[in-house]
Amino acid sequence: MQPEQVTLFERVGGRDAVGRIVEAFYRHVEADPVQRAIYPDDLEPGKEKLKLFFEQWMGGEPRYTGLYGHPRLRRRHFPFVIDELAAGRWLRYMRQAMQEEGVREQDLRQVFEALGPLAHHMVNAGQDVPRGAHEQGMRLS
Ligand code: HEM
Structure with a gap:
């Protein structure tokens, strides 16, 4: 196979590598009190979702969508002031x-x-967006 036919997911090293990337990312978040304050007390559910999401986003299996539906990322971030x-x-x-x-x-x-x-699209601070799940009429998890 030519390199360009290989998905990004495969090039980075597959599921294990995506898992390690997300773990490392969360270690950086935890080391920064300002960034950490944006996240809920329990980081584990979000961590697992981010792993599934990145696997899918990088060209792996669409397990995130299989479990949670369309990512609708901006809406899913409304409860968090970014x-x-x-x-x-x-x-x-x-x-x-x-x-x-x-x-x-x-x-x-x-x-x-x-x-x-994509990250800048997630910015919602100072915007009149629905912050509570009940206002969004959707399941967040
Ligand atoms: C711009 C800065 C961002 C901040 C501060 C941020 C923060 C957060 C927070 C606080 C959560 C909730 C975690 C939880 O419930 O445990 C979350 C969830 C998530 N974030 Fe971000 N995020 C950002 C950008 C992004 C970007 C750029 C992506 C994708 C490339 C992304 C993908 C996700 C995914 C997939 C979830 C899980 C959504 C769900 O199914 O509930 N985030 N993020």
């Missing part, structure tokens, strides 16, 4: 996590071309 600085920190910690896992420079470039706009 400003530009938080988006910047999210991107920094994700880049560090992927670098620690040995994701190659050209893959990092491709990934962050997409994740940059």
Whole structure:
């Protein structure tokens, strides 16, 4: 197979590698009290969802959607107040996590071309968005 026919998911090392990336990302979040304060007390459910999501997003099996439906990421983030600085920190910690896992420079470039706009799309601080699950009429988990 030519390298370009191999999915990003396979190039980074598959499910185990995605799991390690998400664990590393959350370690960075936990080490930063300001970023940590945005997240709920129990980090485990979110961690598992992020693993499933990234597996799917990188071209692996669509297990996230199988379990939780369409990602609708911006809506799912409404309960959490996210400003530009938080988006910047999210991107920094994700880049560090992927670098620690040995994701190659050209893959990092491709990934962050997409994740940059996506992270800024998640910014909702100061916006009149429904913060509670009941207001959104949807299941969050
Ligand atoms: C911009 C900064 C971001 C912040 C501060 C942030 C923060 C959060 C928080 C607090 C949660 C809830 C975790 C939980 O319930 O335990 C969450 C969930 C999640 N985030 Fe983010 N996030 C950001 C950007 C992103 C981006 C760019 C993506 C995707 C590329 C993403 C993907 C997810 C996913 C898939 C979930 C689980 C959603 C669900 O099924 O409930 N997040 N995020």
